[in-house]
Amino acid sequence: xxxxxxxPAQNLAIRWGxxxxxxxxxxxLPLFFKSGFAINALNEIGIMIIFAxxxxxxxxxxxxxxxxxxVYSGIGAYIAIxxxxxxxxxxxxxxxxxxxxxGGLAGMLCGVILGYVSTKRAGTTFAMISMGxxxxxxxxxxxxxxxxxxxxxxxxxxxxxxxxFGITYGPSVEVYYLIAxxxxxxxxxxxxxTHTPLGRMMNAVRDNPERAEFVGYNPQxxxxxxMILAGxxxxxxxxxxxxxxxxxxxxxxxxxxxxxxxxxxxxxxMGQFFGPIIGAVLMVFLGLxxxxxxxxxxxxxxxxxxxxxxxxxxGLSGLIMLHQPIWRAKLMSRIAPSYVAAxxxxxxxxxxxxxxxxxxxxxxxxxxxxxxxxxxxxxAEQPLGWIAALxxxxxxxxxxxxxxxxxxxxxxxxxxxxxxxxxx
Amino acid sequence: xxxxxxxxxxxxxxGLLLFMLxxxxxxxLSMMGVLNFAHASFYxxxxxxxxxxxxxxxxxxxxxxxPLIVAALGAAVERFGLRRVHKYGHVPELLFTFxxxxxxxxxxxxxxxxxxxxxxxxxxxxxxxxxIYSTSFPAYKGFMMLISLLMMVGLWLMITRTRIGLIIQxxxxxxxxxxxxxxxxxxxxxxxxxxxCGLAGLAGVIGGxxxxxxxxxxxxxxxxxxxxxxxxxxxxxxxxxxASLLVGIIQTFSIAVDASFLDVLAKIGIALQPGSQLHxxxxxxxxxxxxxxxxxxxxxxLIVRPRGIMGTRES
Numbered sequence: 001x002x003x004x005x006x007x008p009a010q011n012l013a014i015r016w017g018x019x020x021x022x023x024x025x026x027x028x029l030p031l032f033f034k035s036g037f038a039i040n041a042l043n044e045i046g047i048m049i050i051f052a053x054x055x056x057x058x059x060x061x062x063x064x065x066x067x068x069x070x071v072y073s074g075i076g077a078y079i080a081i082x083x084x085x086x087x088x089x090x091x092x093x094x095x096x097x098x099x100x101x102x103g104g105l106a107g108m109l110c111g112v113i114l115g116y117v118s119t120k121r122a123g124t125t126f127a128m129i130s131m132g133x134x135x136x137x138x139x140x141x142x143x144x145x146x147x148x149x150x151x152x153x154x155x156x157x158x159x160x161x162x163x164x165f166g167i168t169y170g171p172s173v174e175v176y177y178l179i180a181x182x183x184x185x186x187x188x189x190x191x192x193x194t195h196t197p198l199g200r201m202m203n204a205v206r207d208n209p210e211r212a213e214f215v216g217y218n219p220q221x222x223x224x225x226x227m228i229l230a231g232x233x234x235x236x237x238x239x240x241x242x243x244x245x246x247x248x249x250x251x252x253x254x255x256x257x258x259x260x261x262x263x264x265x266x267x268x269x270m271g272q273f274f275g276p277i278i279g280a281v282l283m284v285f286l287g288l289x290x291x292x293x294x295x296x297x298x299x300x301x302x303x304x305x306x307x308x309x310x311x312x313x314x315g316l317s318g319l320i321m322l323h324q325p326i327w328r329a330k331l332m333s334r335i336a337p338s339y340v341a342a343x344x345x346x347x348x349x350x351x352x353x354x355x356x357x358x359x360x361x362x363x364x365x366x367x368x369x370x371x372x373x374x375x376x377x378x379x380a381e382q383p384l385g386w387i388a389a390l391x392x393x394x395x396x397x398x399x400x401x402x403x404x405x406x407x408x409x410x411x412x413x414x415x416x417x418x419x420x421x422x423x424x
Numbered sequence: 425x426x427x428x429x430x431x432x433x434x435x436x437x438x439g440l441l442l443f444m445l446x447x448x449x450x451x452x453l454s455m456m457g458v459l460n461f462a463h464a465s466f467y468x469x470x471x472x473x474x475x476x477x478x479x480x481x482x483x484x485x486x487x488x489x490x491p492l493i494v495a496a497l498g499a500a501v502e503r504f505g506l507r508r509v510h511k512y513g514h515v516p517e518l519l520f521t522f523x524x525x526x527x528x529x530x531x532x533x534x535x536x537x538x539x540x541x542x543x544x545x546x547x548x549x550x551x552x553x554x555x556i557y558s559t560s561f562p563a564y565k566g567f568m569m570l571i572s573l574l575m576m577v578g579l580w581l582m583i584t585r586t587r588i589g590l591i592i593q594x595x596x597x598x599x600x601x602x603x604x605x606x607x608x609x610x611x612x613x614x615x616x617x618x619x620x621c622g623l624a625g626l627a628g629v630i631g632g633x634x635x636x637x638x639x640x641x642x643x644x645x646x647x648x649x650x651x652x653x654x655x656x657x658x659x660x661x662x663x664x665x666x667a668s669l670l671v672g673i674i675q676t677f678s679i680a681v682d683a684s685f686l687d688v689l690a691k692i693g694i695a696l697q698p699g700s701q702l703h704x705x706x707x708x709x710x711x712x713x714x715x716x717x718x719x720x721x722x723x724x725x726l727i728v729r730p731r732g733i734m735g736t737r738e739s
Contacts, residue, residue, distance in 0.1 A: 065515050067522070117723055120730060124459045125658065127518055127648045129726060135647040138721035143712050255643065259526065266519060296534055302527035309520045310505065313512045361534050 019188070021153045026180045032175050035257050039172045043389040046179040047240045050186045052264040052276035054233030059262070061194065063206030064119070069234060069261050070133025074253030075110045075137070076103035076235025078147065080242040084156040090212055096158060100182050100239035107235020108228055112175030115227030120220060122209060134258050141250040153249030156242070169243065181241050186233055191273055199326045202226050218331065263305050269315025279315050296361050303353075339412045342403035349396025355389030426557040430682050432502065432673065433556075437565045439672025440572035441634075444560065444627035445645065446652040446664040447579060448620030453568055454659035455596050455616050457514065458506060461521035465528040470494045470625030471632025471641065472536055475543035484548035500623025503616045525642065525738040532639045540638035541731030568630050576665075592616060648675075651718040657735020658677055666733055671718050678714040 010323035029042060036398040058064040080103035087099075094102075095233045141148040146322055148154070158169045169175055184235060193199045201222045204212040209219040242248050260283070268279020283301075290297035312319055326332055358380070449463045469636045473493050477486035492573060501524065509516045545564045552560040583589040595609050603609045635641070652671050658662030685706040689695070 059515075062577040063515070065518055117726055120726065122513060124453075124656070125458070125517065128459065128654055129722070131647065132651055132654070132719045132722045136716055136723070139719065143466055143708055143716065259522070262519075262522070296530070299527070299534060300531040302523060302530050306505075306520070306523040306527055309516055309523055310508055313509070313516050357534065364537070 023184055026184065027177075030176055032358070036172060039176050041284065043172065043176055043244050044288075045281055046176070047237050047244065048261075048280040048284050049277050050183055050233055051237035051261050051275075051370075052218055052268065052280040053190050054186060054230045054237065056265045056273075056276045057190065057193070057202070057226055057230040057233070059265055060272075060275070061199065061206065062202040062223060064122060064223060065262075066132075066258070067127055067131035067255070067262070068137070068228070068258050070255070070257035070387055071114065071128075071134050071137045071283070072110050072231040072234035072251050073103075073238035073261075074205045074248075074257070076107035076238030077242040077248045077252045078154065078237075078238075079106035080239035081154050081156045081246075081248045084158060084246075085154070085241065088177035088392055095166070097178060097241065099243060100236045101186060101418050103239020103242065106237040108232040110235070111231025113238045115224055115231065119223040119227050122205075122219070122223060126223075131255075134253075134255055137253050138250070138255060141253055142235055146288055148250055148253075150247070151250070153247050155247040158202070158243050158246055172244075176338075179244065182236060182240055186236055187369040188276070189234060189346060190232045194273060198222070198225060263301065265303060266317055267308055269317030269319075271314050272317035272321060273316035275315050282316070284357050288376060294358065294361075296357050299357060304392060325418060326414055331417065331419060335407075335410045338403065338406040342400065342407050345399030345403040347396075349393055349400055351395025352389050352391070355385065355392060359385055359389060426559055427680070429556050430559045430561065431677050433561055434460075434565065434680075435673030435676035436669060436677055437569045437572075437672075440668035441627055441631050442567055442645075442652055442672050443665050443668035444575060445570055445624050445649045446668050447576070447661060448623040448657070449649060450653055450656070450659060450661055451616055452620045453653065455592065456506075456613055458517050458521070460617075460620070461518060461646070462501075462525040462528060463521075463621070464642040464649055465525045466494050466498060466621040466624040467628040467631070467637070467645060468532065468637075468642040469497065469528065470628025471543060471637045472532060472541070472628075473625070474632060475536075475541050475627040478543070478546075483548075485550045487626075487629055490629050494625025494628070495511045495618045495622025498625075499614050499618030501621075502617035506617070507610070507614075525646070529642060530641055533583060536639075538639055540636045543637040545633045564634060568634060569624070571630050575626065579623075588612075588615075589620055648718050651722045652722075654722050655732055657732030660732070660734040663732055663734030665725045671721070674717055674721070675714055678717055679711050681710040683710055684708060 030039060031043060047166070051069075052070075055066070055069050058066050058069070082101050083092065083094065083099055083102045084096070087094055087096065109160065114133050118126060118133060121129065142150065158175070167174055169178065183322065199339070201212065201217050204215070204217070205219040205222045212219050212222070238248075238252065241252070262282045264279040265276040266279070267283060269275030287297070290300065294300075308315065323332070323335075326335060362379070445463060449460055452458055452460050452463075463487050470490050473490035474483075474486040477489050481489075488526075505520055505524070506517060509520045532570050549564045549567050551563050553563040553566045554561055581589075583592060591602060591612055595612050596606075603639055632641070648671060653664055654669045655671065656665070656667035685708065686703070688710075689706060
């Protein structure tokens with residue numbers, strides 16, 4: 001992250017490589033994933049990456065915990081879909097490719113208006129106000145059916161005009177490339193922003209608002225600007241989702257979506273720029289796969305989130321960065337065995353948790369009390385399954401405790417060696 | 425007049441219920457600096473526990489048992505969860521309670537399902553307390569008011585008249601000094617968190633059957649409780665009390681009014697062209713705005729007077 005005046009050629013290659021290689025990868029993905037399901041999943045991931053990164057401009061970079069970020073993307077989506085409808089009617093001539101920009105500007109305007117109220121305060125109060133504003137907009141969505149479309153939402157058709165170079169956005173692959181292009185642009189812009197004076201001041205306001213004020217910056221103003229910019233990028237994500245799904249419902253501004261983006265940014269890790277990208281990819285993937293396997297999937301999401309808050313507040317990217325010095329010193333082989341042991345122990349304990357949750361679910365909420373578990377049929381009425389799950393949980397917890405001792409031993413060992421290496 | 429009085433009574437009983445939640449939240453906030461996002465979830469748990477307990481032993485034991493279970497749960501959450509994340513700072517604390525609220529809702533889904541459960545008011549309280557002209561006022565609403573008032577007096581006596589209340593008051597402003605005097609401040613924190621959650625649980629016991637006991641009840645009330653403590657001024661119990669009554673009365677009145685803004689405008693002599701944009705905008709019923717009003721009030725308050733009704737500090 002540190003800006004060094006003269007960069008050696010090798011570092012320059014790495015710097016450009018970190019942008020060009022993913023860009024090529026993104027461009028090639030549809031060649032490997034051809035099914036409609038996979039393309040739709042990729043589209044959702046692309047939208048969520050922008051959304052989660054825009055969220056992290058608030059949480060990670062400016063220290064503002066927002067519980068109502070869906071408002072900005074949702075309003076962006078609504079304005080974008082109204083724009084699409086107008087284009088379809090012929091009363092408004094505008095290329096569909098640039099419709100996400102309309103969404104972005106709408107989100108930005110929301111940031112200008114709503115952010116003026118919410119960014120007056122930071123910390124806990126900001127969190128509460130952002131939630132209040134989110135609830136207010138969500139409640140409004142049922143009051144004004146002309147704009148929000150009531151329960152059914154607003155639907156549209158993205159294939160309106162013959163676009164540039166014969167792109168009609170009929171097939172979802174074309175939408176994929178639209179989303180991919182916007183995503184790369186947005187990610188690049190947001191990354192560039194972290195290196196501008198404003199980006200640095202956002203960090204300063206996050207870390208110590210009082211000192212930022214003494215240096216001559218108004219923290220309130222910096223927060224306000226961050227909110228407006230975050231609203232802009234969230235609006236782009238909303239505009240893209242309007243094009244992708246061709247429908248926007250009241251859920252787009254709802255609390256669930258606000259919560260989702262928070263979970264993504266946090267699990268990916270708010271301390272690193274690339275954290276929310278990991279979070280968005282992982283959570284969309286998990287959401288799509290888990291929801292097909294178990295009805296209690298949201299419970300596992302909650303469990304994952306809570307254990308991340310308790311044990312790894314830096315998120316996944318924080319965990320990665322933690323191991324960077326060890327990787328550099330080529331000491332990973334020393335710590336890996338204890339990790340494998342901890343992973344296995346954790347799996348045993350977790351399978352116990354899964355067993356208990358699924359059995360409870362079958363026993364109480366489902367008509368069919370029998371369930372399949374690793375190919376076996378378990379009856380939730382019989383004690384056998386419950387006992388097995390409890391034993392798994394108990395043994396797993398005990399194994400976890402043992403393995404954790406090993407992990408911390410290995411860590412102490414390596415820390416000593418790393419420090420010793422520096423001295424020598 | 426009849427409408428006014430009966431709505432006022434309902435509004436006050438709802439306001440007092442809100443105060444049961446907001447008082448605990450305010451105590452926890454001013455003491456530990458933690459905004460407990462899961463506070464309304466403990467309210468929901470209170471209702472569900474009461475439903476389950478009253479299923480076996482009846483309503484009256486449940487009135488005591490359910491809040492106690494919720495209080496114990498709250499204390500455990502503080503001891504094993506919040507205390508752990510406290511060292512990371514305020515944002516992780518908020519995130520923890522947010523995740524907890526999410527998890528509690530999912531657990532309720534798993535155990536009691538997504539549909540509302542049949543938690544009803546006890547037969548002994550299912551009669552008309554009195555009549556104002558021709559509208560009857562149910563005894564259970566009176567019972568709710570009684571419990572909330574008892575709790576209020578009890579809380580006030582505990583804070584101002586007992587030794588533990590003295591320590592709590594001192595821990596809010598001078599935690600280090602209190603610790604230096606030999607009191608276990610961390611245990612006081614755990615106690616306050618437990619009591620606050622227990623109060624929310626008690627509110628759930630008496631509120632769950634007056635309204636509906638369903639998984640979304642936490643999310644519905646949670647937002648309003650936040651509005652109340654922002655309106656009242658963060659950390660002020662008196663402010664929370666005034667704001668609770670205010671929000672309770674405003675919401676009850678607005679739900680009960682069956683008129684649209686057009687009617688209001690017509691009364692003062694402004695008639696809008698039917699079919700125009702403004703006409704459409706003002707044709708929404710006042711009762712439809714009931715869910716938005718508290719939040720609108722909060723935003724207005726933040727613009728006009730950011731520290732709230734009784735608040736002393738800006739943040």
